Amino acid sequence: MKDSDTADSKNSNPNSHALTSTFGQRAYLYTQTALYLGLCSGIGLGIYMMFRRYKTETNVPDRVVKSHRKLHGYMVNVSDGDTFRFYHVPLVRWPFTKPPQEKQRGVATNTILIRLSAVDAPEMAHFGNPEQPLAKEAKQHLYDQLTGRSVTVKPLAKDQYGRIVASVTYRSWMIAKKNAAHEMLKAGLATLYTGGNAQYDGEKEKLDRIQAEAKKAKRGVWKLKDFQPPAEYKRQHKKK
The missing domain is CATH 1.20.5 (Single alpha-helices involved in coiled-coils or other helix-helix interfaces)
Known part of the structure; x- marks a missing residue:
């Protein structure tokens, strides 16, 4: 064949x-x-x-922080001019759920501790250390911005205390979106944070300009004669 x-x-x-x-x-x-x-x-x-609702900062997965996925919710209380507790509300909200009251028992176990990115506000009195000038005013200014408004948190990192470092925005009278850190700098009630782990969300130049304008206008801490930046204050009292 x-x-x-x-x-x-x-x-x-x-x-x-x-x-x-x-x-x-x-x-x-x-x-x-x-x-x-x-x-x-x-x-x-x-x-x-x-x-899914994230109850506390420890419940927020690293993937959410790394992807900078925005979370929506409400401010429950303010610790100082750059830190507050945030009640996360998922996209689909369970019926009959509502944020806890500011002084309600169990707030810490039902809210996320948020640290404003990029700024450092005057320190409140704690651990026996004295309060910095305008610390109460800074705390009140942050509270006035966020209270009663829908707040959007964009996680950028977790700091050494486990807090969520975030860019925080809110709607002002349903018209314009405002950035809480920008407003603190504009009022001169916070300074630009320049530590090694600083998170600026790509806005370093803009933040520098906002601070320079507040300084030139002598707003807030910039009108004080012997103002000590919060970072320097913390370093000084950490050594004691």
């Missing part, structure tokens, strides 16, 4: 065609199944994330 005849007989073998067809069908079926399962998993995760 000639070689060409042998090749023709192999190519015309119906069994080989059947095996090839079966393999192709299975590969197609497996691919479609994998895509379907992936789609279902994605939809399921999306629905889960829509309903």
Whole structure:
């Protein structure tokens, strides 16, 4: 038998065609199944994330911080001019849920501790250390900005205390969106934070300009004769 005849007989073998067809069908079926399962998993995760509420800063996953996924909710109370407690409200809110009251028991176990990014406000009295000038005014200014308003938190990092360092925005009378850190700098009730772990969210130049304008206008701390920046104050009292 000639070689060409042998090749023709192999190519015309119906069994080989059947095996090839079966393999192709299975590969197609497996691919479609994998895509379907992936789609279902994605939809399921999306629905889960829509309903999930982060109770405290320890519950906020690292992936949320690293992806800078925005969280929406309300300010519950203010610790000082750059720190407050935030009640997270998921995209789909469970019925009959509401933020705890400012002095309600259990606030710390139901809210996320937020540290404003990029700024440093005058220190309140704590651990036996005296209060810095305008510390109360800074605290009140942050409270006045956020109270009763829907707040958006953009996580940028977690600091050494476990707090969520974030860019914080809110709507002012449903017209313009404002940035809380910008407003603190404008009022001269905070200074630009320049530590090694500073988070500026790509706005360093803008923040520098805002601070320079407040300093030139002698607003807030910039009208004080012997103002000590909060960072310097903390270093001084840390040594004691």
